[in-house]
Amino acid sequence: MATVDKINEEIDLEVKNFSFRYAGSETNSLKNVSLPIAKNKVTALIGPSGCGKTTLLRSLNRIHDLYHGNKYFGEIKFEGHNILDENEDLIHLRTRIGMIFQKPTAFPMSIYDNVAYGLKLQGVRDHKILDGKVAEALKGGALYDEVKNRLHDDADSLSGGQQQRLCIARAIAVEPEILLFDEPTSALDPISTIAIESLIKSLKDKVTIVIVTHNMQQAQRISDYTAFMYLGELIEFGKTSKIFSNPDEDLTKQYISGKFG
Amino acid sequence: MHNKHSIKEMFFEHLTRFSAILVLFFLSAIFIVLIIKAYPAIHHFGFSFITEQKWAPNFELFGGLPAIYGSFISTLIAMLFAVPVAIGIAIFLSEISPKSLKAPMGVSIELLAAIPSVVYGMWGLFYLAPLMRDVFGGNGLGLFTAGLILAIMILPFISAITRDALNTTPKILKESAYALGATQWDVIKDIMIPYAKAGIVGSVILALGRAFGETMAVTFVMGNSHQIPNSIFAPATSIPSTLANEFSEVDSELYLSSLYFLALILFIISFIIIAFAKFYFLKNKRSRKIKK
Amino acid sequence: MTSSTKRKIINKFVLSLSTIFAIIGVAFLFWILFVLLKNGFSALSVNMFVEDGAPPGTEGGGLRHAIVGQLILAVGATVLGVPIGILAGTFVREYGKKSQFADLIRDLSDIMMSAPSIVIGTFVYALLVAPTGGFSGYAGITALAIMMIPIILRTTDDMLGLVPNSLREAAIALGAPKYKMILDVVYLGARVGILTGILLGIARVAGETAPLLFTSFNSNFFETDLAEPIASLTVTMFNYATSPYEDWQSLGWGAALILAGFVLGLNILGRIWLSFHHITRKKILKKRKR
Amino acid sequence: MILKKLLTTAVVSSLAVSLFAGEKLTGAGATFPAPVYYDWAYSYKKATGHKVNYQSIGSGGGIEQASKRTVDFGASDEPLKSAKLDKEKLYQFPAVIGSIVLVHNVAGIPDEALKLSNTNVADIYLGKITKWNDPKIVADNPSLNLPNENITVVRRSDGSGTTYNFSYFLSAVSSDWKSKVGTGKSLDWPVGVGGKGNEGVTNLVKQTPNSIGYVENAYKISNKLSGATIQTASGKWVTAREENFKASAANANWELDKHFYYILSLQKGDHSYPIVAATFILLPKEKTETNSLVVDFYNHSFENGDKSASKLGYVPLPTETKNLIRQYWKQNKLTN
Helix, strand or coil, X not given: CCEECCCCCCEEEEEEEEEXXXXXXXXXXXXXXXXXXXXXXXXEEECCCCCCHHHHHHHHCCHHHHCCCCEEEEEEEECCEECXXXXXXXXXXXXXXXXXXXXXXXXXXEHHHHHHHHHHHCCCCCHHHHHHHHHHHHHHCCCHHHHCCCCCCEHHHCCHHHHHHHHHHHHHHCCCCEEEEECXXXXXXXXXXXXXXXXXXXXXXXXXXEEECCCHHHHHHHCCEEEEEECCEEEEEEEHHHHHHCCCCHHHHHHHCCCCC | CHHHHHHHHXXXXXXXXXXXXXXXXXXXXXXXXXHHHHHHHHHHHCCHXXXXXXXXXXXXXXXXXXXXXXXXXXXXXXXXXXXXXXXXXXHHHHHHCCHHXXXXXXXXXXXXXXXXXXXXXXXXXXXXXXXXXXXXXXXXXXXXXXXXXXXXXXXXXXXXXXXHHHHCXXXXXXXXXXXXXXXXXXXXXHHHHHHHHHHHHHHHHHHHHHHHHCCHHHHCCCECCCCCXXXXXCCECCHHHHHHHHHHHCCCHHHHHHHHHHHHHHHHHHHHHHHHHHHHHXXXXXXCXXXX | CCHHHHHHXXXXXXXXHHHHHHHHHHHHHHHHHHHHHHXXXXXXXXXXXXXXXXXXXXXXXXXXXXXXHHHHHHHHHHHHHHHHHHHHHHHHHHHHCCCHHHHHHHXXXXXXXXXXXXXXXXXXXXXXXXXXCCCCHHHHHHHHHHHHHHHHHHHHHHHHHHCCHHHHHHHHHCCCCHHHHHHHHHHHHHHXXXXXXXXXXXXXXXXXXXXXXXXXXXXXXXXXXXXXXXXXXXXXXHHHHHCCCHHHHHHHHHHHHHHHHHHHHHHHHHHHHHHHHHHHHHHHHHHHHX | CHHHHHHHHHHHHHHHCCCCCCCEEEEEECCCCHHHHHHHHHHHHHHHCCEEEEEECCHHHHHHHHHHCCCCEEEECCCCCHHHHXXXXXXXXXXXXXXXXXXXCCCCCCCCCCECCHHHHHHHHHCCCCECCCHHHHHHCCCCCCCCCECXXXXXXXXXXXXXXXXXXXXXXXXXXXXHCCCCCCCCCCCCEEECHHHHHHHHHHHCCCEEEEEEHHHHHHCCCEECEEXXXXXXXXXXXXXXXXXXXXXXXXXXXXXXXXXXXXXXXXCCCCCEEEEEEEEECCCHHHHHHHHHXXXXXXXXXXXXXXXXXXXXXXXXXXXXXXXXXHHCCCCC
């Protein structure tokens, strides 16, 4: 029933007939969702609160597994195999599919250690390599110039916007293939928001990006593809330009024109 | 009308102020009384009291070292056992345990913290000491047994506070570490423990203060020997158990004064330990807040 | 071995270790509880509650004197310590606020709260026992009250802090003088918390032995005169447990059970009371929203 | 359930608060005579309604608390000399005679079977003999199967008249002891674990295999411990039995003007058990009112308590001694 436009891109992740149920719930929070995630593009998930966009995003790196009793149905294909498989190596999976959260999540350590954390987890111990990669990631996160002289300060000393860029730098330091953004600017001021947005646009050369946002202008500004969700279902998926100018579904039309949400 | 109120107002305010000053009064009074009472011994022995080993009341010779040593070593043994186990319990309660176990186990551990220490002492004398005797030989009384009882006594206290501190780690912070490919242990050691560190260290220091000043749990099993033992399984004594054993039975001024000297030393050390924990807690409260 | 498999093995190992630690720790704690319940219940009898102490080997010795003595000491310490604690807490929160003096009192009471209880015993001995010529219930009560004041002070301080300022402003806006506002509005708003604090404070001091050894001393008889030495469950336990007589040791376990029951009962009561009020308060808030 | 019981107790108790106001006395001190004082106080309360609250805290405590006037009477197994009594303004009289016995907890060795020479006792407490099968012990006990185990030495942790009398005895039989440790209520013990009171020592001996301790005979009897046979002053083996204690006690030479100061240790005679001691009561001179009550209590006990004293393992004072004490009371106007 949903309108899912065929796209002419290399597909990185493919969600197929995917449903999700939270522990203790009797109904599915995501119902039979299917959509492709194009490689090296930005895909935005939009929809009113409670529509399941964050639930879907959090399924893509199986962060739901941290809490017992959550259930996945269907398939999410990544390089030809289903990541919902029981034997999936979640630790490995998450190093390849990174995530940025609603609020900045600087770890209780220095700026340097924050960025180096993922690398250290992967067993990188050589200081020279670490130094280089940290600098590179901070540059990638558009933060390097601001912090290069105080890399060993506590990460708490950074402003909110800086911390969010630090989190992005931390995520890209491990060179993931996909980055998931969960409303990354909802806690930030407009100037920091613009900085993050331009950062996201610049990142897509290297990684595939999925972003959840409740800000439709933001989706329009930065995404190539948009999926509109409502009440746990995917209503429409297609090129961003098309979704925002000429959607097929009435619901989509009403939502983007601000009739509800 | 107005006047009546302002008299009452003044009266009430001064009453509360007076009560607050009482706290200051009691604490200073404890210090002053201890110093006055300890003065004859301080004057007679000087600071060599702290380094002198011989405790021979029949010769009017009093050295505090064995008691001070016993207090330190038994507390050290207690911390060595209690800290890892308590943190283990806290990690279990906060991260590993199935949900259905969390609440009952958490509450029962908190309730165990409320059991009077004299009960721990009784258990120690009748159950733990024989067990220690069978396992390690000797007579089962001494620093090791006392340390073990102290460890068990402070266990609930440290675990409860550590669990609470670990639970304050924001979910989103843990998730973002998992999203980087961290294992559960990575998250615990790199995120949760550093995040809760101040709380954990604070609780550990407070527990240390408690173990150091504990009387009843150790007096039963210390062995009460004013000798510096050559083994942790040999009988020893501690400051509080020396006081409990000998305080009401001294028959000379110098003897009593020496016991007050020990009490003064105990009070000062506890004061330092607690003040340190307090300082740590305070420092912690100001920093470390996730930005919103 | 890749770093990821190594980390997974370490993860498994450490988590299992922590589970084992938890099991060992909890096993010890439950061992104590089991011993207490087993010995305590087998010692429990009606006699224990209606008879006083008797020489070892005499039929029908009980703990009435110690139970009543313990209650007298606990109630006495409450009567003496709670008003001072509440008033001092009120000063710190309502009058002293963030002044250096108020902070000093807070810090000092934290220190007093954790001071070794035996030191307080020696202090009261010097202050009240040696000069007045006798061990007495009064001395015991004073020692326990000194321990109780900082506990009540800090609870009052914290609980008054939870009372929203809007309530205070509303009272002042109605023309109430400050002491009226505190007595009628602030105390009312904080009463659940303060009462819980009092319960926990009683539970805390009721389990103390060390400060009583040289103050209220002990008695083999039923005693209600505070000028005389008074028996307590804790000191009786200490004496009975270290004695060689099996009937006394058994009574000691009985005393331990009664005391632990009393202390745990107060703790549980405090919790239930608090959670009960927490729930009702939530309900009230919900109703208001509607 | 427990709370309910507690509540009923409180109610019952408040109803039970006796309307007749019996007199109250608080005494504290020696643990050595504590069992018999408990017993006497219990009977005295039944007979007269007066409460005598005796707390056994050790003789050191008895002297200290009586001197400080924190109790109505003190009790000590170490008699005080006139000078000290004058200084602290105390009266003193003996109340009962007891004996210090060496008790052990060695599996398979029955009461009285183990022979310990007086010097061996000193050497054990000096830490010179550490094993039960030490040749010096075996020499006196060729027929016993003594274990190759360490001896756990148990002694007092508090100021004790029992210790005073025991160390007095050890100083007399061992010059080594005399020079290294000496005599006193609290000592710098070379070895051992400390128990609080005779109660604590008994408890530790009972609980600890291969231990040895010294306690008043009453503690040995009521706890069915095994005792050792030791030596008289002249080196004859002597068991810890009532007739041997009595043989020692018969030698006592009490003197009124010395306030009965007398140490019964190592009396002459082939049957005189060597560590026998009287235990004393200390009365603050100025407390005339309570003193007459204390005296009444002891007079009542002298008249009615001999049987229970013997049963518990003490030696009651001979009638002539009791009369001498009554004379002392009268002379110092201690009676009403």
